Amino acid sequence: MRMSEGVEWGLHCCVTLAWLEDTRPVPIQRFAEWFDLPPEYLKKRLQALVRAGVLTSTTGARGGFTLARAPEQITLMDVVAAIEGPDEAFRCTEIRQRGRSGVGAGREFASPCGVSIAMRRAEVAWRRELSAQTIADVMAAAPPASVRRTRRAFSVTGA
Amino acid sequence: MRMSEGVEWGLHCCVTLAWLEDTRPVPIQRFAEWFDLPPEYLKKRLQALVRAGVLTSTTGARGGFTLARAPEQITLMDVVAAIEGPDEAFRCTEIRQRGRSGVGAGREFASPCGVSIAMRRAEVAWRRELSAQTIADVMAAAPPASVRRTRRAFSVTGA
DNA sequence: GGGTACATACTCGGATAGTGGCTGTCCGAGTGTCAGAGG
DNA sequence: CCTCTGACACTCGGACAGCCACTATCCGAGTATGTACCC
Numbered sequence: 001m002r003m004s005e006g007v008e009w010g011l012h013c014c015v016t017l018a019w020l021e022d023t024r025p026v027p028i029q030r031f032a033e034w035f036d037l038p039p040e041y042l043k044k045r046l047q048a049l050v051r052a053g054v055l056t057s058t059t060g061a062r063g064g065f066t067l068a069r070a071p072e073q074i075t076l077m078d079v080v081a082a083i084e085g086p087d088e089a090f091r092c093t094e095i096r097q098r099g100r101s102g103v104g105a106g107r108e109f110a111s112p113c114g115v116s117i118a119m120r121r122a123e124v125a126w127r128r129e130l131s132a133q134t135i136a137d138v139m140a141a142a143p144p145a146s147v148r149r150t151r152r153a154f155s156v157t158g159a
Numbered sequence: 160m161r162m163s164e165g166v167e168w169g170l171h172c173c174v175t176l177a178w179l180e181d182t183r184p185v186p187i188q189r190f191a192e193w194f195d196l197p198p199e200y201l202k203k204r205l206q207a208l209v210r211a212g213v214l215t216s217t218t219g220a221r222g223g224f225t226l227a228r229a230p231e232q233i234t235l236m237d238v239v240a241a242i243e244g245p246d247e248a249f250r251c252t253e254i255r256q257r258g259r260s261g262v263g264a265g266r267e268f269a270s271p272c273g274v275s276i277a278m279r280r281a282e283v284a285w286r287r288e289l290s291a292q293t294i295a296d297v298m299a300a301a302p303p304a305s306v307r308r309t310r311r312a313f314s315v316t317g318a
Numbered sequence: 319g320g321g322t323a324c325a326t327a328c329t330c331g332g333a334t335a336g337t338g339g340c341t342g343t344c345c346g347a348g349t350g351t352c353a354g355a356g357g
Numbered sequence: 358c359c360t361c362t363g364a365c366a367c368t369c370g371g372a373c374a375g376c377c378a379c380t381a382t383c384c385g386a387g388t389a390t391g392t393a394c395c396c
Contacts, residue, residue, distance in 0.1 A: 217329080223329085
């Protein structure tokens with residue numbers, strides 16, 4: 001089970017956007033150089049965040065990406081769900097109903113599969129923890145030097 | 160992010176083995192027919208559980224797979240880790256140190272990446288929940304009719 | 319009856335394809351900004 | 358000074374190739390059981 005790399009990219013871009021309290025949009029090229037990522041592919045990921053309502057995109061010259069909400073209003077769950085998709089990691093295929101295990105069953109299968117329930121419980125805990133943390137929380141934990149350096153770099157080269 | 164299908168298979172096989180309190184090993188062919196799964200591939204998954212010390216395999220005629228420990232001693236985390244592998248879902252690639260973001264940094268990077276910390280926190284919650292549940296718990300939640308039907312099927316065809 | 323040899327039933331481990339999703343790139347279309355020309 | 362026009366800088370969306378992990382299968386080797394045969 002491996003999470004898409006785009007989640008890390010998206011989170012870092014969101015945090016960076018939050019640091020620059022600037023309302024001016026940041027073009028994809030800037031992000032790509034900043035983190036040394038493939039521009040076209042990074043663009044796709046950020047577009048997914050736009051579709052999910054996490055980011056806002058501005059077209060045309062001087063355009064780019066901006067946070068759609070305040071950092072306190074963006075949870076890690078929002079970003080993960082937008083990039084990874086909505087489906088759960090564990091998918092119950094109801095193998096208990098297949099093969100000989102399924103024949104001659106009464107209404108036992110009316111109640112959900114116990115394995116599925118147990119796995120879902122763990123996944124809910126994971127999602128809850130993701131929903132409990134926001135971009136603002138991650139921002140706050142970073143060393144101030146990083147914030148200053150990022151702000152300077154983005155404003156200077158942007159002038 | 161999708162979890163390997165083998166996890167579901169492994170869990171159901173463990174629960175089934177726990178239901179048949181029998182000490183007699185169950186061959187792979189039996190499981191494959193029972194759940195209608197590809198025998199060869201299922202075998203690989205159960206072999207992984209053997210390597211992880213969750214199951215015991217007996218070679219030779221009348222051989223097969225058995226639980227290595229009591230169901231109370233086998234957590235869902237054991238099974239998931241055995242089949243999915245030990246590495247975490249979110250892998251921090253330290254993109255903050257790459258590209259222009261990395262140049263001119265002081266010792267800011269001594270402290271771990273905030274994004275990584277946040278994601279790890281969620282993943283720890285997930286693992287804790289998996290570790291808190293055992294095969295015995297899943298067993299207990301199943302309808303008694305299923306247990307009876309499974310026991311009968313495995314003992315009759317095994318005679 | 320007891321011991322030996324063979325057929326049988328399994329697992330183990332490596333090797334090998336097929337497949338789907340993630341990764342990465344390219345291109346045409348649309349849109350907003352800015353500068354420059356002309357009135 | 359004002360307006361119009363064109364160049365430019367971006368995003369959007371679709372299409373497409375490469376790669377890797379998961380899925381699936383096959384085969385030879387090893388091992389335990391059970392039976393048949395022979396003494």
